[in-house]
Amino acid sequence: MIHYIVNWLGFAVCHQLPERTLHYGLAALPTCARCSGIYVGLLAGFVYLVAANRKHESGFPPWWALAFGAVGLGLMGLDGVSSYAGWRPTSNELRLITGLLAGSALPLVLVPMFNFQAWQDASEDRIIKGWADFGLYCLVIVAAFLAFQYRPGWLYWPFYLINGGAIVLAFVYTNAILVVLLPWWSQKAVKVRDLAVPLLIAGVMGFGELAASYWLHALVLAKLGQIG
Numbered sequence: 001m002i003h004y005i006v007n008w009l010g011f012a013v014c015h016q017l018p019e020r021t022l023h024y025g026l027a028a029l030p031t032c033a034r035c036s037g038i039y040v041g042l043l044a045g046f047v048y049l050v051a052a053n054r055k056h057e058s059g060f061p062p063w064w065a066l067a068f069g070a071v072g073l074g075l076m077g078l079d080g081v082s083s084y085a086g087w088r089p090t091s092n093e094l095r096l097i098t099g100l101l102a103g104s105a106l107p108l109v110l111v112p113m114f115n116f117q118a119w120q121d122a123s124e125d126r127i128i129k130g131w132a133d134f135g136l137y138c139l140v141i142v143a144a145f146l147a148f149q150y151r152p153g154w155l156y157w158p159f160y161l162i163n164g165g166a167i168v169l170a171f172v173y174t175n176a177i178l179v180v181l182l183p184w185w186s187q188k189a190v191k192v193r194d195l196a197v198p199l200l201i202a203g204v205m206g207f208g209e210l211a212a213s214y215w216l217h218a219l220v221l222a223k224l225g226q227i228g
Contacts, residue, residue, distance in 0.1 A: 006030045006164035012214040013039075013167055020092060022148060024156035029163050033092040033148075034080065037099020039166035040144055040159075045107035046169065048140045049127055058116035061108050061128035068134075069105030076102035096148055104141045110173060118180040118189050118198070171206030172199065179205075 010016055010030025020032040029036055060066065076098035083090040112127045128134050147155055179198040180186055189195050 002161070006160060008214065009164050009167045009210065010035075011217060012210040020095065022092060022096070022151065024151045024159070025153045027156050027160075029160060031163060031167075032095065034076070034095035034099040036148065036163055037096045037101075038076075038103035039170055040148070040163060041100040041103025041141060042106050042170055043103075043162065043166035044140050044144045045104040045137065046111065046173070048137055049107050049111045052133065052136070053111075053125075053127055055123035055125060056115040056119040056121060057125045057127045058112045058119075058122040059124050059126035060112050061126055061134070062130075065108060065128045065134050069108050072098070072101030072105045093149065097145065100141055100145055100148075104137075110177065114173065114177050114180065117177065117186055118195060120187055120190050122187070167210075168206065171209055172202045175202035175205040175209075178202075 007030050014031040014035040016030070017032060018028065020034070021028045022033050022036060023029070031039065061069075079090055079094055079098045082088050108128065115122045115127075128137065147159065176195075176199055179202050180189075180195075185195075185198045
């Protein structure tokens with residue numbers, strides 16, 4: 001059942017081409033190298049920022065941290081567009097690196113946005129406070145890359161489940177930012193339990209989006225099969 005659910009999530013967001021997917025031995029992850037990088041990078045960045053900031057900081061990082069994130073997003077886009085257009089070859093390692101850079105850039109903006117809009121006592125402090133803080137943030141992303149790159153067999157199931165969980169987090173968290181814009185929940189949360197209803201609504205929205213994406217992916221593959 002777990003295997004089916006995680007593969008369902010992967011199919012909803014990724015082409016799952018075998019040659020572009022990272023393998024732990026003979027076992028494949030549910031998403032390709034680039035998508036794995038994006039979602040796990042987002043999850044790693046989110047976990048670090050939440051763990052390192054206990055006052056619901058809502059200030060955006062310094063400009064240089066945001067610039068680093070923008071470069072990461074740009075590099076992923078450049079790698080994807082140039083390789084799909086046939087201008088240059090790429091590799092799973094490069095897809096993974098650019099995916100991690102892009103995915104880890106997103107929490108730098110999403111976390112302070114959510115904190116500002118959801119929490120009644122959100123601090124105005126920056127989510128990244130300086131170079132040392134940003135260095136630790138980068139180390140988390142490097143650790144994720146190494147775990148992907150060397151892929152010891154015993155890490156397969158942890159990373160398989162982490163990959164699926166990261167997809168869920170991406171959809172639920174981004175939808176939650178929209179939900180807490182509504183006046184019933186905007187800047188009202190004092191404790192985590194106050195977010196139960198907004199997160200439930202965001203979860204339903206995310207499931208609907210994933211189901212629609214899964215259906216569209218299956219439809220496209222069916223049409224291509226008929227054409228072939």
